[in-house]
Amino acid sequence: MGLKAALSKPFAAWVVNRIKRWKNNALTVQEKTFKALIKNAKHTSFGKDHQFSAIHDYDDFKTNVPINDYEGLRPYIDRVVDGETDVLWKGKPKYFAKTSGTTSGVKYIPISKESMPEHIKAARNALLTYIHETGNVDFVNGKMIFLQGSPVMDKKNGIYVGRLSGIVANLVPAYLQKNRLPSYKTNCIEDWEAKVDAIVEETIDQNMTLISGIPPWVQMYFDRLIEKSNGKKIKDIFKNFSLFVYGGVNFEPYRAKIESSIGRKIDSIETYPASEGFIAYQDKQDDKSLLLLVDAGIFYEFIPSEEYYHETPTRLSLAEVELDKNYALILNTNAGLWGYSIGDTVKFVSKNPYKILVTGRIKHFISAFGEHVIGEEVEHALLTVANMEGVEITEFTVAPQVNAPAGELPFHEWFVEFGSAPKDIVSFSKKVDEALQQKNIYYFDLIEGKILQPLIIRTLQKDAFVNYMRKAGKLGGQNKVPRLSNDREIVSSLEKYVIS
Incomplete structure (x- = not known):
C-alpha cells in the first residue's frame, strides 16, 4: 500500500465524522445557511431591490423573492458579465461557467470564491465516503481519468470563463495531479472524437484504476479502447480498474452495456454536480439514492412538480417536503442565484438523512x-x-x-x-x-x-x-x-x- 492510500483511510474517517454532524442536523444547517446568504447579499443590487434587510424568515423571503429561471435573473447577470460589482453577490464572481440553453443561448452561471471550494470539497468527499465505507483504497495509487470539457478559459472583464468541468480541471489538488490523465494538451482538444482517440492512445497502456464521466461518453471511450485492443474487455485492458464515478444522467439505462464492456460488475459512485452548485452524491454502495448536501452554501426550495407552471405555486423548504413526491428543485446560492429553478425534478426517499433521486427535467x-x-x-x-x-x-x-x-x-x-x-x-x-x-x-x-x-x-x-x-x-x-x-x-x- 502506497503512502497516499495509507493516509486516505484516517483522512476519510475524519471527513465522514464531520459529514455526520451536518447530516444529522440538516434543518438547523439549512436555517443557518439561509441567514448567512441573506446577510451576505443584503447590500447587493438584488438584495436592495428585493428588500433583504426586511427578510427575517422564509415566509418573508417567499414574499420578496420570486422564482426565477436564467431569463428571470438575466438583467442582473448581464450587469455582472459587464463587470459591475455587488450585483447578485458581494464583489465579482471568480468564474463564469459557460453553458448553452435552448431559449437563452449562451448562459453565464456565476461561481464565487465562496461557492467554488464547495464543488471541489463535494467531489473529494464522495470519494472519501466511498473509501470509508468499503475500505477500497487501491485506486488511489493508480491512474485516474476524468472525461471532461477543455480546461482552456477565456476572460470577460477580468473574470475567467469556461465549462464547469474545464474550470474544475484547473483546480485538481496537487496531490492528484501525478495520477491524473489525460494530459493537459489532450484535454484541450475541442473536437470530441479526436479527443477520445487521443485519450485512448494516452491511457491504453496505463494502470487506470478510476474512470469518471457521463455514461454515454464513457461508453464511447470504452468502445474505442476495445476496438484498439482487438476486442479485449476493459477488465483485461485495465486489470486494476475498480471504481466508476459518473453524473449528469441516470446510469441505469447504460449499466448493462457498460458492465458488458468492462466484463464484470464494478463499484460506482453517482454524483449530482451542476454549474449552479454541487447538490448531492451517493454515499452508500447498496443505496442508489443521493445524500443532499445541506452544508454546501445552498438553501434549497421545492415546488410540487404539478404546480410548477401555476401562477403562484407552493414553495417549500426542506423541513416541509414529503417522501416519494416529485418536486422541481429551486436553489439559492452563495454565488448569487436567487429562487433559481435549475430545471431538474427530484423526489425524497429518506428524511433521516435527507436523500433524493433525480427523476427528470421539469421541461422533459x-x-x-x-x-x-x-x-x-x-x-x-x-x-x-x-x-x-x-x-x-x-x-x-x-x-x-x-x-x-x-x-x-x-x-x-x-x-x-x-x-x-x-x-x-x-x-x-x-x-x-x-x-x-x-x-x-x-x-x-x-x-x-x-x-x-x-x-x-x-x-x-x-x-x-x-x-x-x-x-x-x-x-x-x-x-x-x-x-x-x-x-x-x-x-x-x-x-x-x-x-x-
Whole structure:
C-alpha cells in the first residue's frame, strides 16, 4: 500500500465524522445557511431591490423573492458579465461557467470564491465516503481519468470563463495531479472524437484504476479502447480498474452495456454536480439514492412538480417536503442565484438523512393527451423489461405521435438503440407498455379508454445517437440526449436511422 492510500483511510474517517454532524442536523444547517446568504447579499443590487434587510424568515423571503429561471435573473447577470460589482453577490464572481440553453443561448452561471471550494470539497468527499465505507483504497495509487470539457478559459472583464468541468480541471489538488490523465494538451482538444482517440492512445497502456464521466461518453471511450485492443474487455485492458464515478444522467439505462464492456460488475459512485452548485452524491454502495448536501452554501426550495407552471405555486423548504413526491428543485446560492429553478425534478426517499433521486427535467415530459409521463417512469418501464430479458440499451428517447396513420390511434413513439436487441420486438414493446401503465395511472386510463394505442418502439441503427449528436454539434462534454420531448423535433432527426 502506497503512502497516499495509507493516509486516505484516517483522512476519510475524519471527513465522514464531520459529514455526520451536518447530516444529522440538516434543518438547523439549512436555517443557518439561509441567514448567512441573506446577510451576505443584503447590500447587493438584488438584495436592495428585493428588500433583504426586511427578510427575517422564509415566509418573508417567499414574499420578496420570486422564482426565477436564467431569463428571470438575466438583467442582473448581464450587469455582472459587464463587470459591475455587488450585483447578485458581494464583489465579482471568480468564474463564469459557460453553458448553452435552448431559449437563452449562451448562459453565464456565476461561481464565487465562496461557492467554488464547495464543488471541489463535494467531489473529494464522495470519494472519501466511498473509501470509508468499503475500505477500497487501491485506486488511489493508480491512474485516474476524468472525461471532461477543455480546461482552456477565456476572460470577460477580468473574470475567467469556461465549462464547469474545464474550470474544475484547473483546480485538481496537487496531490492528484501525478495520477491524473489525460494530459493537459489532450484535454484541450475541442473536437470530441479526436479527443477520445487521443485519450485512448494516452491511457491504453496505463494502470487506470478510476474512470469518471457521463455514461454515454464513457461508453464511447470504452468502445474505442476495445476496438484498439482487438476486442479485449476493459477488465483485461485495465486489470486494476475498480471504481466508476459518473453524473449528469441516470446510469441505469447504460449499466448493462457498460458492465458488458468492462466484463464484470464494478463499484460506482453517482454524483449530482451542476454549474449552479454541487447538490448531492451517493454515499452508500447498496443505496442508489443521493445524500443532499445541506452544508454546501445552498438553501434549497421545492415546488410540487404539478404546480410548477401555476401562477403562484407552493414553495417549500426542506423541513416541509414529503417522501416519494416529485418536486422541481429551486436553489439559492452563495454565488448569487436567487429562487433559481435549475430545471431538474427530484423526489425524497429518506428524511433521516435527507436523500433524493433525480427523476427528470421539469421541461422533459410527454403530456400531449394529459398523461404527464416523466423521465423516471419511461426509464423504469424500459429497464424493468430489458433487465428481465437480458436486453442492453445504448440510448433512447420518446415523443408523442399525434398524427397517426389513417385509422390508427395516436401513440407514444420510442426510438431505441439497442446494444443487444430483444428477440421479439413486438412482445418486448407490449411488456414495456404494460410496465409504463403500471407507473402512470393517466397513461393507463388513456390506453384503457382507447384514446391512445400502446407504444411503438422504433429500433435504430448502431451509433444513431452519436451521429445525431454530432450533427447537432453536441457530441461529448456535458451534453445529454433528452429522454422525453413533448414535440417531435428530436425524433424527426432520428427517423432516418430507423431499421425497417
